[in-house]
Amino acid sequence: MLTEAVFRTDALQRSDRFAGWQQCVNNVIAPMEITSPHADDFWADHRLLRVEDTLLWPVRLQASRYRRTPRLIRQSDPGLLHMTLVRPGSGALHVEQGGLRSTVETHDLYVLDMSRPCDVRTADEPIVGVGVDLPRSLLPLPASVPLDDVLGRRLSGRHGFGALLTHFVTHLVDPADVYGPADAARLHRVLLDLAAGLLAGGLDRETALSPEARTRNLVLTIRSFIGGNFHDPRLTPAAVAAAHHISTRHLHRLFQQEGTTVAALIRNRRLERARRDLADPRLLDTPVQTIAARCGFRAPAHFSRVFRAAQGMSPSDYRHARFRERTEPVR
Incomplete structure (x- = not known):
């Protein structure tokens, strides 16, 4: 099913807005340590779109910092991979995981394993992007393929599978594009294939994709x-x-x-x-x-x-x- 929910801090009392956003993030992704220089009067809005077992959420919010600590991971580990597509209007995001630090800017992407400690922040500029959260176990990649070399890296959204994924996700979350429940399974499969293609390309491990996934991604690449x-x-x-x-x-x-x-x-x-x-x-x-x-x-x-x-x-x-x-x- 494709289902949607909307969260806006301006629907809350000023004193409740930052706490409301913290609770929203904890419920949507996983518990995080969130701080912001604007906590006294925080603004954020996002739409949450569920496509089968995958979540997509276009978001706009004030500068803030998000940390998954070992304690929070022990508290809750949903086994998710998180991606963010950085869109125009956003400040640069500073991303860290596994000792790798990257600066991710407009039209870039990054991938995080929410089962590991991570840190994402901006300086004092808004964040505008689309978050994608999907179960690692659903990707058409063998569980034995290590993702260490791609986690936290800046990945281009202008070329290759990054461009395909950006284009697909942007249209998927566009309110003008109407998809029904009958579309969910196909959209879900395409999203997983493109995410796996992005990761495999970043790891230089395209052969790790299943033959079916490689064929579907080749067709998508040709169409693009x-x-x-x-x-x-x-x-x-x-x-x-x-x-x-x-x-x-x-x-x-x-x-x-x-x-x-x-x-x-x-x-x-x-x-x-x-x-x-x-x-x-x-x-x-x-x-x-x-x-x-x-x-x-x-x-x-x-x-x-x-x-x-x-x-x-x-x-x-x-x-x-x-x-x-x-x-x-x-x-």
Whole structure:
């Protein structure tokens, strides 16, 4: 099930806000020693999204410090791995675990084992991010794989599995994206696969992933690659296969299992962007053929044919129809 809860300190009396936040963190993750220079009038708000056995929580809060001590671990050890994706508007986070110290900034990630002592703090700037807490036992990684070399490290959210995980989690917690209970199992599996891929990549142990997880992550990587390169008219299934060091035949087999083809993914991504641009009033004076070229279509005639097949009307008629919808008075 996907379930959600909201916590805001401004719903509490001023004197109760910091204690309320401490209790919230203790309940959501695990008992922690929390301090803040703003404890007298603390503000924080977060949404808590549960996807099966995984918790995601976008959060904004004042500068504070969080410590898991041996005593608190003995008191409660939920066996969780904690990740934080640092988002724009946040100060740098100073992270320490197992003797490793890192400074984690916007678009970075870090991973902590909540069964071990750790320390996370900011100087005097707000924290803005998305926390992800998942049971270590659910990751598609052998329990024998040591995580020591990745815990507490700064991991990039701009490249590789860090970028995939950041993109996925950001959309998952976006209130505009609506997911139902039927989506939970698939979303949970994707989240675990991406988290395992991030950890395996950070450890240089990609072969530790199960074959099924490697296949699913390869498909996700290819989809992301297409999303970032669809505007290039040279993007073809052969080019996609070459970029991922696999044969075109293997590429086709991967997406047969997904019930689609790479050519269809490329075409649909280009059409999606073309529809958006044609409906954008700011681009009303941009020629249709210019929009087609920007979306990766080599020839205007080919674009018109493909667009008409998908939409039942020409690109120009689609643009005019969207314009009429915006300008006609509501009756």
